[in-house]
Amino acid sequence: MSDALSTPDLPLVTRAQLAEAFSRLGVAPGDVVLMHSSLKSLGRMDGGADGAIDAALIAVGPAGHLLMPTHSYCYVNNDGSCAPYDPAASPSRTGLITETFRNRPGAVRSGHPTHSVTAMGPRAAWMASGHAPGGGTFSQSGPHGRYVRLNAKIVFLGATLAANTTYHAVEEWLALPYLPDAPVQVARPGRAPETFVVNRPSGHRSFYRNSGLNLPNPVTEALASRGLIRPAELNDCVLLMVMARDVIRVTTEMELESPGALLCRQDSCAFCELGRHHCVRQREATRRLGLALLAHPEMCDPSHPAAE
Numbered sequence: 001m002s003d004a005l006s007t008p009d010l011p012l013v014t015r016a017q018l019a020e021a022f023s024r025l026g027v028a029p030g031d032v033v034l035m036h037s038s039l040k041s042l043g044r045m046d047g048g049a050d051g052a053i054d055a056a057l058i059a060v061g062p063a064g065h066l067l068m069p070t071h072s073y074c075y076v077n078n079d080g081s082c083a084p085y086d087p088a089a090s091p092s093r094t095g096l097i098t099e100t101f102r103n104r105p106g107a108v109r110s111g112h113p114t115h116s117v118t119a120m121g122p123r124a125a126w127m128a129s130g131h132a133p134g135g136g137t138f139s140q141s142g143p144h145g146r147y148v149r150l151n152a153k154i155v156f157l158g159a160t161l162a163a164n165t166t167y168h169a170v171e172e173w174l175a176l177p178y179l180p181d182a183p184v185q186v187a188r189p190g191r192a193p194e195t196f197v198v199n200r201p202s203g204h205r206s207f208y209r210n211s212g213l214n215l216p217n218p219v220t221e222a223l224a225s226r227g228l229i230r231p232a233e234l235n236d237c238v239l240l241m242v243m244a245r246d247v248i249r250v251t252t253e254m255e256l257e258s259p260g261a262l263l264c265r266q267d268s269c270a271f272c273e274l275g276r277h278h279c280v281r282q283r284e285a286t287r288r289l290g291l292a293l294l295a296h297p298e299m300c301d302p303s304h305p306a307a308e
């Protein structure tokens with residue numbers, strides 16, 4: 001890879017240094033790790049994206065699992081045009097590390113046409129299963145439910161919690177009423193492209209720090225104020241780690257306390273204002289779903305052992 005040559009004034013980050021940073025963050029052999037990442041944040045990474053992936057695999061060890069979002073966003077456009085999702089060919093739109101990861105030998109990508117997850121590890125195929133094109137975008141019986149039940153650590157390598165897909169999983173599991181349906185297409189060998197309808201986590205949220213609206217971010221602040229976001233540094237790169245079950249619990253509790261908790265409160269944001277109105281109207285249904293979720297320690301208590 002040429003990445004290591006592009007900025008010669010920065011110190012070269014080796015695989016061993018990055019693996020050690022993951023360990024300081026709290027990643028241990030045997031862990032299930034979901035990683036959101038920015039290669040640029042590392043400056044000069046020895047081996048580029050592959051080097052960063054190697055380091056994460058070293059940290060989780062041969063018994064552990066590494067997962068990444070490899071979202072392809074294969075929605076059908078307004079004019080009907082679409083690049084149908086093909087797990088073997090559709091590029092990942094969530095960064096060079098993830099695009100490189102999905103092409104690694106042994107990596108298994110899930111079947112969802114917009115929000116696929118790619119896994120490596122002894123049970124990668126099982127990790128990536130249960131994510132069919134017409135099913136939930138963040139189905140509890142697919143990768144998102146599996147990594148929560150397995151007590152995954154969510155790592156942000158030079159990324160912020162604005163990239164935290166698991167917030168959207170909670171939105172889907174609570175059936176929040178501001179998530180629209182959207183058509184997608186899937187390409188399967190020897191067959192004409194098939195159309196499905198999926199839940200699309202579009203629109204605005206308060207946790208998109210880079211939205212340009214410069215809004216406060218109550219959900220990330222709630223996690224941080226409880227001491228649930230662990231940092232580590234490597235040169236100028238900041239790594240963050242949060243337990244998946246902490247995200248589920250804190251976000252669910254916030255939604256039950258204040259309907260539309262993930263939406264912003266800016267007067268000019270019509271999406272969030274309307275979304276909150278709908279959340280208030282269906283708050284009893286949300287409450288039933290939320291209390292059922294909170295009643296399962298394997299979904300919301302990191303001190304509870306990993307479960308399948």
Ligand SMILES: [Zn+2]
Nearest residue numbers: 204264269272
């Ligand atoms: Zn908004």
